[in-house]
Every structure is written in structure tokens, then in C-alpha cells.
Amino acid sequence: xxxxxxxxxxxxxxxxxxxxxxxxxxxxxxxxxxxxxxxxxxxxxxxxxxxxxxxxxxxxxxxxxxxxxxxxxxxxxxxxxxxxxxxxxxxxxxxxxxxxxxxxxxxxxxx
Amino acid sequence: xxxxxxxxxxxxxxxxxxxxxxxxxxxxxxxxxxxxxxxxxxxxxxxxxxxxxxxxxxxxxxxxxxxxxxxxxxxxxxxxxxxxxxxxxxxxxxxxxxxxxxxxxxxxxxxxx
Numbered sequence: 001x002x003x004x005x006x007x008x009x010x011x012x013x014x015x016x017x018x019x020x021x022x023x024x025x026x027x028x029x030x031x032x033x034x035x036x037x038x039x040x041x042x043x044x045x046x047x048x049x050x051x052x053x054x055x056x057x058x059x060x061x062x063x064x065x066x067x068x069x070x071x072x073x074x075x076x077x078x079x080x081x082x083x084x085x086x087x088x089x090x091x092x093x094x095x096x097x098x099x100x101x102x103x104x105x106x107x108x109x110x111x
Numbered sequence: 112x113x114x115x116x117x118x119x120x121x122x123x124x125x126x127x128x129x130x131x132x133x134x135x136x137x138x139x140x141x142x143x144x145x146x147x148x149x150x151x152x153x154x155x156x157x158x159x160x161x162x163x164x165x166x167x168x169x170x171x172x173x174x175x176x177x178x179x180x181x182x183x184x185x186x187x188x189x190x191x192x193x194x195x196x197x198x199x200x201x202x203x204x205x206x207x208x209x210x211x212x213x214x215x216x217x218x219x220x221x222x223x224x
Contacts, residue, residue: 044201
């Protein structure tokens with residue numbers, strides 16, 4: 001079993017929809033949680049990061065962490081075609097040096 | 112503009128050949144990392160360096176080597192001992208002082224000729 005599980009998709013949604021992207025994990029020691037967006041043939045771009053549990057909002061993006069369920073989510077409101085990319089979750093026990101990445105979920109927002 | 116520059120964007124390797132991938136950052140980050148990305152797999156850590164002249168093996172270091180002679184630079188050599196080198200290679204850096212997540216370059220795609 002992988003430490004971090006992420007549905008590879010692809011996930012296709014119409015423009016304007018609310019998108020929910022999720023990861024589950026097995027290591028209860030994870031405390032730092034990150035979401036990256038990766039366009040084709042590009043490097044991952046940091047979207048959001050949180051420490052421990054709770055929610056964090058930044059514009060159309062909301063990150064949620066539920067440590068009791070070992071489950072993290074990224075919500076995208078009013079999705080745009082430019083949001084079409086692969087979304088990687090990532091997490092670590094201590095700081096941001098040794099990070100474990102999910103395999104990524106491919107999102108397609110259809111105009 | 113601060114960032115991480117990886118070059119070349121595409122690289123081809125012949126059998127038995129060593130190739131070196133370049134990674135330069137002007138973010139004044141002390142830590143630098145090399146990852147390999149394959150389809151259907153998460154990023155896997157090859158090597159990382161927290162300070163100049165020091166580096167540690169990651170999860171898949173066999174067949175790779177690195178150096179860290181300058182804070183700004185962390186080149187990765189893919190040696191002939193790496194039997195399956197075809198992949199997308201990503202360099203990242205982070206600041207331990209500010210405790211911020213890693214930032215990535217735009218990668219080098221390595222293929223076998």
C-alpha cells in the first residue's frame with residue numbers, strides 16, 4: 001500500500017463547476033500538507049500549503065485537512081479551462097525537506 | 112525574476128554514456144533536490160543537499176551522482192549504470208530558514224537514443 005493515494009483521473013468537469021480533488025494517506029505522523037498544480041511538460045507549481053488540520057482558502061481554492069480520517073482535499077470553485085492540469089498532493093512529517101508525493105489527478109475543465 | 116532554471120529541456124542519451132542535467136537557482140535557497148517523475152508514479156527523490164559540499168541519497172540514488180560546489184547549483188549526472196533513465200527529471204529548492212515548501216524548475220526530459 002502506498003503511503004499517499006490519489007485517484008489518477010482523468011476528471012472531466014464543465015466550466016464553472018466546483019471541483020473536489022482528494023488524497024488519502026496512511027502515515028498518521030504527516031503534519032505538513034501541500035497541493036501543487038502541474039501543466040503538461042512543466043514543473044509542479046505550489047498552490048497551497050497547510051500545517052496540521054483545518055481549512056485554508058486562497059481565492060477560488062480551498063484546502064482541507066482531516067487528520068482523523070487521514071484525508072485531504074482541494075476544492076476549486078468556478079473552475080476555468082485554465083485549471084486543466086494535473087494536481088499533486090504532497091505531505092511530510094517534519095518541515096518541507098522529506099516530502100511524499102501523490103501520483104497526481106488529471107483535471108480537464110471543458111468550456 | 113527569482114526562480115529555478117533547468118537545462119536542457121530535452122536530452123538524449125546513447126548507450127554507455129553519462130549525461131549531466133543542470134539546475135541553477137537564484138532564490139538564495141540552501142536546500143536543493145532532484146526528483147524523477149514517471150507516468151503513474153509520484154515524484155521519487157534521487158538526491159538532496161541541505162548545504163554546500165554536502166548531499167544525501169534519496170530513495171532511488173543508484174545510477175545517479177550529484178555535486179554541490181556552489182549554493183546556486185546542483186547538477187545531476189545520469190550514469191551508464193542507470194539502466195532505465197528515460198523519465199522527466201525535476202529539480203527543486205527550499206529555504207529551511209523560512210520553512211517554506213519546495214519550488215520546482217520546469218524539468219528536463221531525458222530519453223534513450
